[in-house]
Amino acid sequence: MVESIHRSTRAQREQWIKEANYNVFKLRSEHVFIDLLTDSGTGAMSDRQWSEMMVGDESYAGASSYFKMKDTIKELFGFEYFLPTHQGRAAENVLFSALVKAGDVVPGNSHFDTTKGHIEFRKAKAVDCTIKEAFNTTIFHPFKGNLDLGKLEDVLKSYPQEKIPFIVVTITCNSSGGQPVSMENLRGVRQLADKYGIMVVFDSARFAENAYFIKTREAGYENKSIREIVLEMFSYADAMTMSSKKDAIVNMGGFIGLRDKELFDKAAVFNIMFEGYITYGGMSGRDMNALSQGLREGTEFDYLETRISQVAYLGTRLVEFGVPVQQPFGGHAVFVDARRFLPQLPKEQFQAQTLVVELYLEGGVRGVEIGALLADRDPETRENRFPALELLRLTIPRRVYTNNHMDYVATALANVYERSNTITSGLKIVHEAPIMRHFTVDLAKVV
Ligand code: F0G
Numbered sequence: 001m002v003e004s005i006h007r008s009t010r011a012q013r014e015q016w017i018k019e020a021n022y023n024v025f026k027l028r029s030e031h032v033f034i035d036l037l038t039d040s041g042t043g044a045m046s047d048r049q050w051s052e053m054m055v056g057d058e059s060y061a062g063a064s065s066y067f068k069m070k071d072t073i074k075e076l077f078g079f080e081y082f083l084p085t086h087q088g089r090a091a092e093n094v095l096f097s098a099l100v101k102a103g104d105v106v107p108g109n110s111h112f113d114t115t116k117g118h119i120e121f122r123k124a125k126a127v128d129c130t131i132k133e134a135f136n137t138t139i140f141h142p143f144k145g146n147l148d149l150g151k152l153e154d155v156l157k158s159y160p161q162e163k164i165p166f167i168v169v170t171i172t173c174n175s176s177g178g179q180p181v182s183m184e185n186l187r188g189v190r191q192l193a194d195k196y197g198i199m200v201v202f203d204s205a206r207f208a209e210n211a212y213f214i215k216t217r218e219a220g221y222e223n224k225s226i227r228e229i230v231l232e233m234f235s236y237a238d239a240m241t242m243s244s245k246k247d248a249i250v251n252m253g254g255f256i257g258l259r260d261k262e263l264f265d266k267a268a269v270f271n272i273m274f275e276g277y278i279t280y281g282g283m284s285g286r287d288m289n290a291l292s293q294g295l296r297e298g299t300e301f302d303y304l305e306t307r308i309s310q311v312a313y314l315g316t317r318l319v320e321f322g323v324p325v326q327q328p329f330g331g332h333a334v335f336v337d338a339r340r341f342l343p344q345l346p347k348e349q350f351q352a353q354t355l356v357v358e359l360y361l362e363g364g365v366r367g368v369e370i371g372a373l374l375a376d377r378d379p380e381t382r383e384n385r386f387p388a389l390e391l392l393r394l395t396i397p398r399r400v401y402t403n404n405h406m407d408y409v410a411t412a413l414a415n416v417y418e419r420s421n422t423i424t425s426g427l428k429i430v431h432e433a434p435i436m437r438h439f440t441v442d443l444a445k446v447v
Helices: 010-019 047-054 064-077 088-099 113-121 149-158 183-196 207-217 226-235 261-274 285-298 301-320 351-363 403-418
Strands: 081-085 105-108 125-128 166-170 199-203 239-243 254-258 333-337 368-370 391-395 427-431 442-445
Touching (some): 010 351, 047 285, 064 081, 064 226, 064 254, 064 285, 081 088, 088 199, 105 149, 149 183, 207 226, 207 301, 254 261, 285 301, 351 427
Parallel strands (some): 105 125
Antiparallel strands (some): 081 254, 333 391, 368 391, 427 442
């Protein structure tokens, strides 16, 4: 599907961003020229996906669309059981309702914000075990999503087994920059999980991009197909949560994949309460059809190569302009290091969010902050959490923009970089929600 985009003037954007209280989630989409807020649900569906929409089975129970999705999930991931949900965080809500209780500890690699939100909402704790290289944007490491197995084992050793419902591995790791986890690391996590009798759950939104990086970066996988790699990856997991809005290239949808019948039965009760009956779980039949087709297209090497090369194209252009970015580039986005971009601003003035606003003003490009606003407050002390990285994420929707658009984005950000020393003040919070504040926060300029 082709959609038109909208130009604007700097004066208009100044007005609009002020009305949005310097929060880009509050902008109207027609006030954005190039929208790199997220790759979630923003992709363009293919001719085959649209044709699948036409043959969706809208039966309440036992629809053929459900069985199509079940077969695809079994074939691609090896999971016998699955539950459809309306999106990824809904899958987390259902699965965590069955598994997480107050006082639990859930180790993982830089948990995504909704994952962490669903853990903390249940008065449990997320412990980040990502390797330290991930937090230095200047170090090249092919798998910056990896877990530090030493750190992980320390957590597994420090708490009784019944306090650790599972380990969550996010593939690719969004919060550390769309960075992949190696097969060797997934295997290592599995071995530790077996040693301590703990479950492993994959947060799988960008699993296919992760498989592409294994194929192109990890010895021994260069001649394997993406699908073979995906099957091996998931052989190390007991369950998966999926936001289908990413690598299944649909606008809405999610699911939980499971190996264990007992856990499936337990989670099914929550699915029926929160999402819908177990054979549709918040999705239309036509949407389940498009999702199954999208999973197949999303695991084709040629598609993945085109997509990830476009992300790298933008990254390379930015590097040519001297803009500091997380290296290597991620699978779904280029992450700009706002601390190195705006070192003169104190962290309390939200460097990455300030950069998001500056880029919008410069060229109507909407990126998103992955920094202190997103990191939120510590649930116990209520103090601001300042993460190791302050990032501006330029997230590329799938099959939407051309490299011409990427040139425009790179030039706009280079213009901001050239005048970066004139940006001498940032933003402050005027109003915030008690949890997941970044979506609705109101900000004002520091004067
Ligand atoms: N896990 C990861 C790694 C994600 O990136 C997301 C969403 C979710 C879970 C939640 O899925 O949105 O379908 O409920 N990430 C989007 C983003 C919102 O912009 O990165 P959801």
